[in-house]
Amino acid sequence: MLDTLTMFGFGPEGWGPAMLRAAANTVAVAAAGFALGGGLGILVAWAKIAGNAPLRWLAAAYTTILRGIPDLLVIYLFYFGSGLLLTPIANMFGVEGFVSFPGFVAGMGAIGVVSGAYHAEVIRGAFYSVKAGELEAATAMGMPRLLKFRRITLPLVARHALPGLGNVWQMVLKESALISVTGLVEIMRQAQIGSSFTRQPFTFYFAAGVLFLTITILSGLIFNRLEHRYSRGRA
Amino acid sequence: MDFEFLGQTFLKLLPGIPVTLELATLSLLLGACLALAFAVIRVRRIRPLNWLVIGYVYVFRGTPLLVQMFIIYYGLAQFPEIRNSFAWTYLREPYWCALLALVLNTAAYGSEILRGALLSVPRGQIMAAQACGMSGFLLFRRISFPIALRQALPAYGNEFILMIKATSLASLVTLADVTGIAARIIAETYRPVEVFVAAGTIYLAISYGLILLVRLAETRLNPDQRDPAPVARVDAARKEVTP
Amino acid sequence: MNQMTPHAQPDPIQPSAVSVRGLRKRYGALEVLKGIDFDARRGEVVSILGSSGSGKSTLLRCINMLEIPEAGTVTVDGTEIALIAQRGGGRQPADARAMDRMRARIGMVFQDFNLWSHKTVLGNVIEAPTHVQKRPRADCITEARALLDKVGIADKADQYPSRLSGGQQQRAAIARALAMNPTVMLFDEPTSALDPELVGEVLRVIRALAEEGRTMLIVTHEVNFARDISDTVVFMNEGVIEESGPPEEVFAAGNNTRLARFIEG
Ligand SMILES: Nc1ncnc2c1ncn2[C@@H]1O[C@H](COP(=O)(O)OP(=O)(O)OP(=O)(O)O)[C@@H](O)[C@H]1O
Numbered sequence: 001m002l003d004t005l006t007m008f009g010f011g012p013e014g015w016g017p018a019m020l021r022a023a024a025n026t027v028a029v030a031a032a033g034f035a036l037g038g039g040l041g042i043l044v045a046w047a048k049i050a051g052n053a054p055l056r057w058l059a060a061a062y063t064t065i066l067r068g069i070p071d072l073l074v075i076y077l078f079y080f081g082s083g084l085l086l087t088p089i090a091n092m093f094g095v096e097g098f099v100s101f102p103g104f105v106a107g108m109g110a111i112g113v114v115s116g117a118y119h120a121e122v123i124r125g126a127f128y129s130v131k132a133g134e135l136e137a138a139t140a141m142g143m144p145r146l147l148k149f150r151r152i153t154l155p156l157v158a159r160h161a162l163p164g165l166g167n168v169w170q171m172v173l174k175e176s177a178l179i180s181v182t183g184l185v186e187i188m189r190q191a192q193i194g195s196s197f198t199r200q201p202f203t204f205y206f207a208a209g210v211l212f213l214t215i216t217i218l219s220g221l222i223f224n225r226l227e228h229r230y231s232r233g234r235a
Numbered sequence: 236m237d238f239e240f241l242g243q244t245f246l247k248l249l250p251g252i253p254v255t256l257e258l259a260t261l262s263l264l265l266g267a268c269l270a271l272a273f274a275v276i277r278v279r280r281i282r283p284l285n286w287l288v289i290g291y292v293y294v295f296r297g298t299p300l301l302v303q304m305f306i307i308y309y310g311l312a313q314f315p316e317i318r319n320s321f322a323w324t325y326l327r328e329p330y331w332c333a334l335l336a337l338v339l340n341t342a343a344y345g346s347e348i349l350r351g352a353l354l355s356v357p358r359g360q361i362m363a364a365q366a367c368g369m370s371g372f373l374l375f376r377r378i379s380f381p382i383a384l385r386q387a388l389p390a391y392g393n394e395f396i397l398m399i400k401a402t403s404l405a406s407l408v409t410l411a412d413v414t415g416i417a418a419r420i421i422a423e424t425y426r427p428v429e430v431f432v433a434a435g436t437i438y439l440a441i442s443y444g445l446i447l448l449v450r451l452a453e454t455r456l457n458p459d460q461r462d463p464a465p466v467a468r469v470d471a472a473r474k475e476v477t478p
Numbered sequence: 479m480n481q482m483t484p485h486a487q488p489d490p491i492q493p494s495a496v497s498v499r500g501l502r503k504r505y506g507a508l509e510v511l512k513g514i515d516f517d518a519r520r521g522e523v524v525s526i527l528g529s530s531g532s533g534k535s536t537l538l539r540c541i542n543m544l545e546i547p548e549a550g551t552v553t554v555d556g557t558e559i560a561l562i563a564q565r566g567g568g569r570q571p572a573d574a575r576a577m578d579r580m581r582a583r584i585g586m587v588f589q590d591f592n593l594w595s596h597k598t599v600l601g602n603v604i605e606a607p608t609h610v611q612k613r614p615r616a617d618c619i620t621e622a623r624a625l626l627d628k629v630g631i632a633d634k635a636d637q638y639p640s641r642l643s644g645g646q647q648q649r650a651a652i653a654r655a656l657a658m659n660p661t662v663m664l665f666d667e668p669t670s671a672l673d674p675e676l677v678g679e680v681l682r683v684i685r686a687l688a689e690e691g692r693t694m695l696i697v698t699h700e701v702n703f704a705r706d707i708s709d710t711v712v713f714m715n716e717g718v719i720e721e722s723g724p725p726e727e728v729f730a731a732g733n734n735t736r737l738a739r740f741i742e743g
């Protein structure tokens with residue numbers, strides 16, 4: 001027990017600071033991917049709701065494919081795929097060997113593209129649960145399209161989407177553990193490093209689990225607050 | 236895109252399909268049994284198991300599957316007690332470790348789905364069963380569970396798809412499932428696009444097959460929502476012969 | 479049948495508040511409005527009666543262009559909304575901004591209120607004045623409170639719509655429409671989504687507006703109410719105006735059998 005405390009302490013021998021830094025990386029890459037996915041999701045949801053036939057078809061293909069293919073494969077595609085683009089360029093400039101996006105960028109891209117499919121479904125569902133009459137009332141008051149979107153549609157959709165977005169965020173957080181395969185030192189990768197260094201895999205992976213659990217609990221609390229705050233006036 | 240390479244890759248990936256399918260089927264079946272037990276414990280508030288299940292679900296849904304799998308496969312080896320026990324025959328094998336992690340993981344998610352479904356069974360229908368003299372396990376088996384199952388099926392279908400995707404993590408504990416083979420080919424050839432397309436197609440095909448199965452089950456389980464047309468046609472035909 | 483002789487003659491000096499000419503609207507094969515001509519003077523209260531499906535809602539929705547008519551013109555306060563032909567049939571507004579400006583001058587009250595659920599009652603009332611008319615927020619709030627007082631729900635200003643009864647929601651919706659100080663108010667069956675005991679409070683508010691001299695077009699099934707407050711009653715049937723005139727005339731017995739049947743219920 002005491003050993004474990006020193007091991008994760010902040011002393012010169014301690015892994016504490018490294019694990020915390022890794023946790024910050026996990027949150028950062030997950031948040032970046034979540035944001036990217038949110039942007040993608042809005043576009044794809046818009047294509048599904050208001051697009052013409054080819055756009056709708058593309059959007060449907062995108063969501064079906066990305067919800068059916070393992071995230072791990074998408075991460076490999078982004079990591080090694082970027083290498084396909086970057087390596088020849090780097091070699092041209094005299095850099096030898098395999099060059100790819102840094103793990104952070106590849107991971108963010110992969111998480112963004114995967115979560116975009118889930119975002120899109122959440123946003124689309126939220127849009128259809130908004131009462132059409134409330135949107136029509138805005139038109140009838142003479143609100144121009146953008147104003148109506150900003151003041152009425154967006155807030156109403158956001159309120160309906162918030163619980164679903166909370167779920168997507170939790171999913172993204174947990175999927176981010178897979179980014180360790182790119183070598184990005186997030187929680188999982190740091191735990192691997194620690195366990196091979198100390199030969200105490202259980203201790204390190206358990207610590208990783210505790211860190212993830214802390215993050216998911218905290219973000220659950222935050223989303224609950226947000227939901228509470230933005231659901232005022234809901235029946 | 237190099238179609239010849241794509242075809243070769245596809246062939247190389249085929250041996251991974253049984254591994255993926257087996258992991259998915261076994262973990263879903265075993266996981267569903269555990270999930271049902273957990274759900275009943277939660278709904279019936281069987282103390283103190285109730286609290287254990289709440290904690291279990293919280294932890295397994297709050298941490299990544301990869302962490303769970305690594306704790307089981309790499310982590311447990313840290314303890315000599317385990318290494319010397321009979322369980323080691325299984326726990327040293329990546330296959331059983333991956334399966335165990337998948338089962339425990341899906342049981343947590345599944346129990347929440349089933350719990351929600353059990354709670355959504357209308358009180359009135361249960362009271363009607365009680366009025367007929369049903370109670371206990373009979374009532375559960377004949378009334379509550381079938382109604383809950385129909386309720387749970389769409390969400391559980393989703394869980395099926397997620398589990399097929401989740402089996403790919405087994406490749407990170409050295410198993411040669413579809414993703415594991417794909418990763419090896421990518422590392423050997425540096426041709427991620429073709430490999431992604433080939434492996435992705437396989438996963439999509441599996442998911443699609445599963446969706447069809449779930450749909451089939453849904454129509455089988457919900458005869459009232461089935462297309463009534465054939466019955467109507469029979470009626471119409473009968474009317475023609477009656478003067 | 480006096481369908482072609484509108485009751486309110488256009489006044490060359492003071493233009494009609496609303497003037498509709500040759501309005502046609504179809505949904506697929508179904509022609510819902512088959513050429514409507516119709517005028518409402520300033521300050522006139524017009525009730526529109528007619529059986530279900532006769533096209534009353536569609537007429538109102540064409541007036542503020544929530545539905546775009548295939549043919550005919552709508553003129554509000556002397557300004558016609560220009561519609562241009564669209565590729566592949568149908569028409570579209572020539573100038574979306576002009577259409578929005580016109581809509582801002584038409585207040586619409588819906589059958590099911592359509593209050594914005596993410597805003598308080600006060601938030602609903604000041605939304606368009608502050609963001610469409612871009613008037614100072616403080617003025618809008620003062621005015622909004624006065625309007626809420628007028629419709630009798632001043633105490634509900636800071637509540638969210640879901641906490642209000644149907645009658646209170648409809649009165650809030652009326653205040654929201656009034657806040658734009660519209661040239662004309664359109665009411666589409668404002669009381670038919672309400673429990674019977676709540677109908678009275680909404681009708682009282684509308685009656686007060688009528689007495690103030692607001693221009694109003696009211697689709698309603700409340701025949702007695704229509705007879706009481708209207709300057710003109712319009713009876714629609716199957717997409718045409720079948721009767722139109724002062725209530726005493728239109729409701730005179732034996733005038734139109736279909737109307738008589740409608741009044742009988
Ligand atoms: N968006 C639409 N698409 C297709 N048909 C429509 C649409 N809106 C209305 N209709 C049809 O047009 C006809 C007239 O509808 P409208 O709502 O104007 O009638 P109404 O006189 O207001 O009837 P009610 O008293 O029931 O409200 C009806 O037959 C209706 O089914």
Ligand SMILES: [Mg+2]
Pocket residue numbers: 534535536666667
């Ligand atoms: Mg109507």
